[in-house]
């Protein structure tokens with residue numbers, strides 16, 4: 001880290017991680033769990049929905065198989081990683097053994113606040129509690145914690161298995177020891193980081209991406225361009241790997257609607273406001289790859 005983080009003096013924070021608890025086994029939690037297991041860490045993956053845990057196990061198996069097919073992993077490495085992940089519906093099963101907790105549950109504030117209060121009470125006092133929120137201020141997520149100094153934003157990029165950058169977000173109380181612990185963990189799982197130095201909604205990445213993604217949706221909603229052409233502009237004119245609408249299908253339109261609505265509420269103006277088309281797709285269950293259709297059809 002090249003800059004000092006202005007934070008209050010805090011109690012000791014655990015720097016060495018051998019067991020990670022990931023809470024929320026959706027798109028992101030399953031991918032983060034896989035990354036940690038591929039780095040040789042024990043992982044407890046928790047979700048309150050047993051079917052979500054089954055889907056997570058299938059997604060992880062599929063992703064590991066792809067890595068084997070492409071030659072990035074051997075069969076042995078893939079089965080070792082799979083064997084390091086335990087799935088659980090009971091938070092307490094992982095809470096006592098975890099050296100680090102990464103939360104990746106639904107993008108709603110109250111459930112995250114409730115979960116962090118529980119984690120704060122349950123985990124050893126020197127364990128860093130990280131949130132993968134896409135946009136909530138870390139100080140708000142940690143609002144009901146006695147030890148907000150160990151709460152940090154750890155915003156991964158989707159798909160976590162392939163994307164190498166993670167955004168760390170420093171809350172008003174986050175200690176420099178917690179930042180150092182998070183960086184040490186990310187270094188160990190071969191991820192680069194950037195530091196968002198102020199606790200602002202949307203951080204660096206989603207203030208940028210939401211403005212672009214919502215403008216892409218607006219162009220389609222206003223009949224100015226097809227989804228295909230908006231995405232082609234991003235790919236061939238800007239050199240992006242994926243266009244905004246393809247990326248929304250990847251991320252989940254339901255999550256994108258929660259993110260853009262929250263950012264629009266906070267910042268006002270139009271730049272983050274979700275166009276009607278996004279709301280209509282979500283209302284119709286067209287949530288992107290996770291449902292098979294979104295801006296595009298036949299997704300998997």
Ligand SMILES: CCCCCCCC(=O)CC(=O)SCCNC(=O)CCNC(=O)[C@H](O)C(C)(C)COP(=O)(O)OP(=O)(O)OC[C@H]1O[C@@H](n2cnc3c(N)ncnc32)[C@H](O)[C@@H]1OP(=O)(O)O
Pocket residue numbers: 062063064066067069070133134156157158159161162163205206209210213241242247251255256257259260
């Ligand atoms: C409203 C705003 C808020 C939104 C909601 C919240 C979102 C957030 O908070 C923040 C976010 O994450 S936003 C999303 C950020 N991510 C991106 O923008 C992804 C952009 N796409 C890419 O980088 C590449 O297309 C990508 C890396 C994904 C794939 O690469 P390619 O384009 O080259 O595609 P493929 O040819 O399909 O794949 C390349 C090789 O990788 C293998 N593969 C794909 N998926 C895999 C997976 N899950 N696990 C393991 N391997 C995988 C694939 O098989 C292929 O292998 P080869 O055939 O051997 O090359």
Ligand SMILES: NC(=O)C1=CN([C@@H]2O[C@H](COP(=O)(O)OP(=O)(O)OC[C@H]3O[C@@H](n4cnc5c(N)ncnc54)[C@H](O)[C@@H]3O)[C@@H](O)[C@H]2O)C=CC1
Pocket residue numbers: 023024025026027028029046047048049052103104105106107108111115132133134135155156157158250251252255
């Ligand atoms: N989808 C994306 O591209 C990205 C999402 N994020 C953030 O990561 C978090 C998760 O997003 P996704 O994985 O896309 O969502 P998702 O909808 O795929 O998964 C969320 C999971 O959390 C579980 N869950 C909900 N409440 C719970 C609780 N109290 N305890 C345990 N499990 C609970 C659900 O059963 C579900 O399996 C959100 O905060 C989101 O904003 C961050 C970066 C990228």
